Amino acid sequence: MALFEEPRPTAPELDTLFERWTELGWLRPLDAHFAHFLGTDDPAVRLAAALVSHQLGRGHICLDLGRALLDPDAVLSLPPQDGRRGGGEPSGPRPLLDALGLDRGATWAARLVASPLVAPAADLLAGRRAPAPLVLDGERLYLYRLWSCEGAVARALGARLGAPEPLGTGVIDAIARLFPRDPALEPDEPDWQKIACALALCQRLTIISGGPGTGKTTTVVKLLALLQQQAIEGQGRALRVRLAAPTGKAAARLSASIAGAVERLVDDPALRGTIPQEATTLHRLLGARPDTRHFRHYAANLLPLDLLVVDEASMIDLELMQALLEALPPEARLVLLGDRDQLASVEAGAVLGELCADADGFALPLRERLATLTAQTLPDTDAASPLADHVVTLKRSYRFDGGSGIGALAQAVNAGDIEALRRCWSAGYADLSRLELSGEHDTRLVERAVEGYRGYLQGLESEDDPLLALERFGRFQLLCALRRGPWGVEGLNSLVLAELARAGLICATRGWFAGRPVMVTRNDPRLGLYNGDVGLTLPDPESPGRLKVFFQQRDGLRAITPGRLNDIETVFAMTVHKSQGSEFERVLLVLPDQPNPILTRELLYTGITRARRHCELATAAPGLIEAAAGRGIWRESNLRARLERG
Numbered sequence: 001m002a003l004f005e006e007p008r009p010t011a012p013e014l015d016t017l018f019e020r021w022t023e024l025g026w027l028r029p030l031d032a033h034f035a036h037f038l039g040t041d042d043p044a045v046r047l048a049a050a051l052v053s054h055q056l057g058r059g060h061i062c063l064d065l066g067r068a069l070l071d072p073d074a075v076l077s078l079p080p081q082d083g084r085r086g087g088g089e090p091s092g093p094r095p096l097l098d099a100l101g102l103d104r105g106a107t108w109a110a111r112l113v114a115s116p117l118v119a120p121a122a123d124l125l126a127g128r129r130a131p132a133p134l135v136l137d138g139e140r141l142y143l144y145r146l147w148s149c150e151g152a153v154a155r156a157l158g159a160r161l162g163a164p165e166p167l168g169t170g171v172i173d174a175i176a177r178l179f180p181r182d183p184a185l186e187p188d189e190p191d192w193q194k195i196a197c198a199l200a201l202c203q204r205l206t207i208i209s210g211g212p213g214t215g216k217t218t219t220v221v222k223l224l225a226l227l228q229q230q231a232i233e234g235q236g237r238a239l240r241v242r243l244a245a246p247t248g249k250a251a252a253r254l255s256a257s258i259a260g261a262v263e264r265l266v267d268d269p270a271l272r273g274t275i276p277q278e279a280t281t282l283h284r285l286l287g288a289r290p291d292t293r294h295f296r297h298y299a300a301n302l303l304p305l306d307l308l309v310v311d312e313a314s315m316i317d318l319e320l321m322q323a324l325l326e327a328l329p330p331e332a333r334l335v336l337l338g339d340r341d342q343l344a345s346v347e348a349g350a351v352l353g354e355l356c357a358d359a360d361g362f363a364l365p366l367r368e369r370l371a372t373l374t375a376q377t378l379p380d381t382d383a384a385s386p387l388a389d390h391v392v393t394l395k396r397s398y399r400f401d402g403g404s405g406i407g408a409l410a411q412a413v414n415a416g417d418i419e420a421l422r423r424c425w426s427a428g429y430a431d432l433s434r435l436e437l438s439g440e441h442d443t444r445l446v447e448r449a450v451e452g453y454r455g456y457l458q459g460l461e462s463e464d465d466p467l468l469a470l471e472r473f474g475r476f477q478l479l480c481a482l483r484r485g486p487w488g489v490e491g492l493n494s495l496v497l498a499e500l501a502r503a504g505l506i507c508a509t510r511g512w513f514a515g516r517p518v519m520v521t522r523n524d525p526r527l528g529l530y531n532g533d534v535g536l537t538l539p540d541p542e543s544p545g546r547l548k549v550f551f552q553q554r555d556g557l558r559a560i561t562p563g564r565l566n567d568i569e570t571v572f573a574m575t576v577h578k579s580q581g582s583e584f585e586r587v588l589l590v591l592p593d594q595p596n597p598i599l600t601r602e603l604l605y606t607g608i609t610r611a612r613r614h615c616e617l618a619t620a621a622p623g624l625i626e627a628a629a630g631r632g633i634w635r636e637s638n639l640r641a642r643l644e645r646g
């Protein structure tokens with residue numbers, strides 16, 4: 001049977017098809033509505049509108065028409081390649097694209113620019129054209145909002161490039177005092193922490209990337225001590241410094257590690273007092289307001305600060321980055337800390353990853369300046385772009401030493417080094433194990449999870465201290481690559497709940513019950529809760545017989561009545577995506593038994609490095625671990641090119 005009545009499908013036929021795709025979960029209702037709402041009769045435009053919205057929902061800033069036409073099923077993930085396939089489903093978009101005569105990106109682009117709904121980027125930039133809902137930049141199609149957001153981020157970052165900061169006298173000695181030669185380093189190994197600190201002294205924008213325990217916090221505390229000393233000596237006043245992170249959990253971790261590092265590293269009590277030890281969430285810092293995308297701080301009401309440090313910067317999506325850069329005073333310094341190898345933000349954009357791509361060297365003048373400041377020789381790698389002069393990567397982990405299996409596995413995965421990965425399993429590391437499952441009915445997986453949570457749940461019987469419960473909950477986490485299916489959080493949460501109930505560790509499997517861990521899935525500024533915050537449902541010590549949900553926040557514990565929480569999910573099993581910004585003593589990481597494009601190097605790396613003490617990888621298809629290590633993530637965007645274009 002022909003796919004459509006006419007040789008070329010009509011707009012109403014497309015709507016019917018989108019409805020079907022929505023029913024199947026291939027598109028979001030929003031994608032189909034958006035295409036319909038635009039009201040164009042040209043099916044090529046209608047299809048592009050639905051797809052650009054669909055891609056945005058998958059984290060891509062834009063739709064690359066040419067790339068989508070080359071391999072539509074994979075690029076568009078239609079049908080979804082995340083384990084949601086049933087049987088008897090329609091084919092992917094290829095027949096539709098063929099029926100519409102869309103054979104090349106240029107053909108599709110030409111059809112799009114003929115529509116009043118699509119504005120060419122060059123015309124918008126030249127002021128020849130009023131904004132339209134869609135923007136075409138070369139063969140990249142954007143929603144206007146995202147195109148303008150990407151441009152704003154590129155311009156704001158561009159304005160922070162170059163322009164080296166003047167340095168006070170005595171800075172070389174001060175750096176030398178703060179960074180004595182580290183005995184752990186090889187004789188010819190540069191001290192990258194020292195270089196990172198010197199770089200951040202010289203620039204208004206610095207990105208310090210590094211894996212777990214590579215000393216990002218240590219470096220930043222030394223930097224703050226140096227900058228404050230210089231400011232007090234030079235201007236007679238300390239800088240106004242703020243610390244922030246994308247989620248409450250990450251902010252709480254940053255507060256704790258900064259406080260520890262200040263205690264360890266800064267002797268002078270007066271100087272100590274100038275370094276903040278409390279981090280806040282970015283949303284709180286910017287002044288998120290209920291029911292609006294707008295923040296209290298923006299270009300006309302700048303943040304009152306001289307230096308902002310943001311941790312877990314890989315979790316910052318493009319729109320949040322725009323809001324942050326817009327609210328930052330032009331002369332303020334911005335230091336972004338993060339791990340470029342981690343998964344990107346849940347929302348659209350992979351800002352940190354993009355900014356750090358190929359950023360492995362410095363331009364000669366900067367290299368010479370850094371060599372003088374740090375009294376060491378730097379590798380003579382040239383900067384691949386002006387941005388590279390603002391990026392430094394810390395390479396040595398002080399948490400995972402040579403004897404750590406977690407460190408070795410994370411490194412092998414990152415490098416896509418299959419031989420090294422195999423060696424990790426045969427080396428007998430104490431902090432690493434693999435659980436080979438016989439299939440989805442293998443009960444060992446759920447049994448392991450029940451054992452993992454037993455200590456936390458049994459503790460609730462004898463203790464009513466929510467802080468202790470939160471600490472105990474942090475000792476183990478079941479992480480999944482997928483959301484749906486038997487290997488995803490939805491399936492595993494139900495199985496674990498049922499098994500915990502059978503073991504008498506929880507008293508219900510639905511609704512609110514003592515011990516239920518929940519994650520907030522949408523920002524709620526009214527309650528002061530943000531996407532990714534994790535809370536525990538516990539008996540309220542202040543009103544016996546009642547339950548409250550306890551969240552650990554920067555200023556202490558927050559107890560909320562369960563009925564006030566709307567957007568939450570149970571997290572006995574959590575996706576790796578949602579675990580970003582958190583760490584657990586032990587992690588059980590479950591991979592599915594079928595190949596899946598979600599399984600990437602970044603996902604494996606992020607999951608593995610959530611574990612501090614022990615990581616167990618569970619899968620019924622061990623070959624998939626190697627397949628995932630061999631595949632990097634890709635997010636469509638043009639931020640780098642626009643930044644470099646100026």
Ligand SMILES: Nc1ncnc2c1ncn2[C@@H]1O[C@H](COP(=O)(O)OP(=O)(O)OP(=O)(O)O)[C@@H](O)[C@H]1O
Pocket residue numbers: 182184193210211212213214215216217218219257261398399
């Ligand atoms: N140069 C160093 N010499 C010795 N120990 C170090 C050095 N740098 C960091 N450490 C130690 O390594 C541990 C991790 O350091 P730090 O917290 O600064 O790293 P991080 O990259 O911020 O870690 P995380 O991944 O937890 O955010 C700390 O215990 C710290 O004291």
